[in-house]
Each structure stands twice: as C-alpha cells, then as structure tokens.
Amino acid sequence: xxxxxxxxxxxxxxxxxxxxxxxxxxxxxxxxxxxxxxxxxxxxxxxxxxxxxxxxxxxxxxxxxxxxxxxxxxxxxxxxxxxxxxxxxxxxxxxxxxxxxxxxxxxxxxxxxxxxxxxxxxxxxxxxxxxxxxxxxxxxxxxxxxxxxxxxxxxxxxxxxxxxxxxxxxxxxxxxxxxxxxxxxxxxxxxxxxxxxxxxxxxxxxxxxxxxxxxxxxxxxxxxxxxxxxxxxxxxxxxxxxxxxxxxxxxxxxxxx
Numbered sequence: 001x002x003x004x005x006x007x008x009x010x011x012x013x014x015x016x017x018x019x020x021x022x023x024x025x026x027x028x029x030x031x032x033x034x035x036x037x038x039x040x041x042x043x044x045x046x047x048x049x050x051x052x053x054x055x056x057x058x059x060x061x062x063x064x065x066x067x068x069x070x071x072x073x074x075x076x077x078x079x080x081x082x083x084x085x086x087x088x089x090x091x092x093x094x095x096x097x098x099x100x101x102x103x104x105x106x107x108x109x110x111x112x113x114x115x116x117x118x119x120x121x122x123x124x125x126x127x128x129x130x131x132x133x134x135x136x137x138x139x140x141x142x143x144x145x146x147x148x149x150x151x152x153x154x155x156x157x158x159x160x161x162x163x164x165x166x167x168x169x170x171x172x173x174x175x176x177x178x179x180x181x182x183x184x185x186x187x188x189x190x191x192x193x194x195x196x197x198x199x200x201x202x203x204x205x206x207x208x209x210x211x212x213x214x215x216x217x218x219x220x221x222x223x224x225x226x227x228x229x230x231x232x233x234x235x236x237x238x239x240x241x242x243x244x245x246x247x248x249x250x251x252x253x254x255x256x257x
Contacts, residue, residue: 110152110177111247117157118217118226119240127221128161129171129186129201132251136212142173145184152179161219171204171216187211198234205229215250217243 026046055063114130121128131138146167150156152174160167160182170183189206198206205216209229216229227236228246235246 108248110174111244111251113152113154113157114174114217114247115240115244116154118219118243120154120158121161121219122224122226124158125221125224126158126161126163126219127168127201128157128217128219129204130157130217131171131173131184131186131208132215132217132247133173133175133180134213134215134251136214138173138175138208138212138214141184141186141208142175142181145170145173145181148172148179148182150179152177171208186216202227202229202234206232206234209233215247217247 051063110132114132118128118130148160156179157172159165160172160179162168167182171186172182173180173184186204187207188200188203189210191206191210194203194206199220199222201218201220205218205227206229208214209216210232213231218227218229219225220227225236226238226243227234228238228243229235230246230250235242238246
C-alpha cells in the first residue's frame with residue numbers, strides 16, 4: 001500500500017516499518033557499543049550504507065559499485081577488529097528476558113543461587129564468604145581449600161556456612177558454575193584507609209578483590225548485612241535487588257570483555 005512519494009521514490013507501509021526496524025536495530029547497537037571504538041566505526045558503516053542507497057537511487061553506477069564493495073570490506077573489518085564488542089552484543093541478547101525463558105542462562109542461574117543463599121544466610125545471621133572467580137585464576141587458593149566440585153545451589157551454600165559445619169570457616173570458590181572448594185583462605189587487605197571496624201571476612205573479601213577480578217559476596221555474622229567486594233571497592237548494606245543487579249551486570253560485562 002503506497003503512502004506517499006518523494007520525487008520518484010514510492011514509500012509504502014512496509015518501507016516505513018522496515019526503516020523503523022533498521023533504525024531501532026542500529027540504535028540498540030550504538031547503545032551497547034557507546035564509549036568504545038566500535039561506536040565510531042558503526043557510525044561510519046551507517047554513513048556508507050546510507051550513501052550507497054542515495055547513489056543507487058540517483059543511478060550513480062560508479063559510486064554505487066565502489067560503495068557496495070567498500071561496504072563489504074567495512075563489515076568484514078568490523079567483525080575482525082571488534083570481536084569483544086560483538087560478544088557483548090550476543091551476551092546482551094542472551095540475557096534478554098524473552099530468550100532466558102526459552103533458553104535458561106547458566107550465568108543467571110548461578111546469580112540466583114548466590115543471591116538466594118546470601119539472603120538466607122543474612123536472615124539466619126550466619127557468616128558467609130562467597131567468591132565468584134572470573135578471568136584471574138585462583139588455583140593456588142582453591143588447592144589450599146577443601147575440594148567440593150559440586151553444582152552451585154543455594155541449599156549447598158547455606159549448609160556449608162552452617163556454624164556447625166566443619167567447612168564454614170573461610171570462603172567457597174565458584175568457577176564455571178561449580179563450587180570448586182570450601183574453607184579457602186583469602187589474602188587480607190592491608191590498605192591503611194580501610195574502616196577499622198571491618199571484620200576479617202570483609203578484609204579478606206577486599207584483599208582478594210584487590211589482587212584479582214573476582215567478585216566476593218560477604219554476609220556479616222554480627223549484623224546479617226550483605227556486602228560485595230569487586231576490584232578493591234566494597235559495596236555495603238545491599239538488599240536482594242541491589243545484589244542481584246550488581247552481580248548480573250558485572251558478570252555480563254566481564255564475560256564480554
């Protein structure tokens with residue numbers, strides 16, 4: 001169904017929907033890529049595609065041929081040079097709620113189990129130290145702990161930190177959605193400007209976060225308050241939604257980089 005004409009160009013309802021869909025797609029890509037080199041390259045690709053369309057509409061065969069081939073090279077270069085950003089796009093799509101309902105995300109499941117266990121430990125006033133390993137290897141720390149090699153579940157984490165459990169002292173290390181070890185000893189932070197009221201668990205969480213990219217969830221035995229240490233920063237007094245958001249956001253970002 002024809003809506004209107006622009007010179008010799010006929011615009012239909014399908015054309016309008018197509019343009020809106022492409023615009024939305026490029027906007028989403030730019031939103032994901034913003035702040036990176038890929039964002040500038042994406043703008044360049046859009047300019048080339050738009051120019052190619054204009055020259056084809058004007059029957060500039062020479063310029064159309066040149067831009068069409070340049071556009072192909074541009075796309076190939078984009079894929080080669082910006083693999084991390086493309087991985088971020090795929091992870092972003094995978095974290096979409098619609099796709100999560102169709103294909104359950106293992107990362108999301110691990111986050112849910114950790115958050116649920118943290119809330120349970122907080123209510124019971126049981127201390128806990130949960131380490132989520134990322135790129136930096138923690139082999140030496142894992143080897144000094146007690147091997148567990150079990151799937152991450154809230155009930156298992158809570159049972160480990162039960163004060164009557166022989167494994168409750170120290171930290172558990174989670175890697176690739178598996179609890180690798182328990183009763184692991186973490187290095188203590190030695191920064192002078194740290195709050196002197198922080199307990200050993202919080203110092204251990206900060207210490208490991210200063211030496212690696214691991215995320216460390218701390219549950220205070222005295223107050224039941226939940227904290228999260230990452231890259232030398234301790235976020236304190238987190239509720240369930242805040243903890244889930246911080247874990248999800250960071251795990252997605254770090255996986256994509």
